[in-house]
Amino acid sequence: MEQPELLTSILHFGAYFGLSLVFIIVFKFFYAAVTPHDEWKLIKEQQNVAAAIGFGGAIVGFAIALSGAASNSVSLVDFMTWGAVALVAQTLAFLLVRFVFMPRIVERIESNETSAGIMLAATNIAVGLLNAACMAY
Template structure:
């Protein structure tokens, strides 16, 4: 029975952290309104949000795999989420030639694919840094 309780605990916490990560992304990037853009069939916004979700899931999966306790998983999950958000904000600052949020609003799919890829790459790197 303990195995099932552990599974449910880790899954529940991971899903809560995933939701918190998505909310944190939306709060920290208020210019980019992915949900409303997706409702308007904006593919670039869907790529960006999808990349964020997958990147966060990669990090949270690693946090669950390598943690020694539920508290350890939460700690490393939060560190991973914050790392993802910081890198995404830095991407907006670094791209001085154009505005990322404007490009996504205009459904610039090249930018959408790049941000999708960036989210996956950062998620993968952060996940690998979580291993002991």
């Protein structure tokens, strides 16, 4: 690879990586706004393992989806569009668990039931994998 191409590639990497970090920060706030429990308070103040596992799975699932968007996008605008789609899909994953699979998930997370956190994390990671795979167009 020639020098100008290398510099262009590094700039593209920086743009995609930087935007990915912004997306993860936005996701953290968006996801926290959708969930009725305060993950950060549960994790930081109460050392709630179930909340940490569930929220960690949400972040990993979203990052997997973002990686699919980055790998398959043709431009930054395309990446931002698919990143927004991933954000919505990951949020819907929580709502699916809350209202369909485990209607008492919020109470179980707040009670520090590790099994509930694991199921929430597993669902979020599964949705992230499916999300990333479906972005391969």
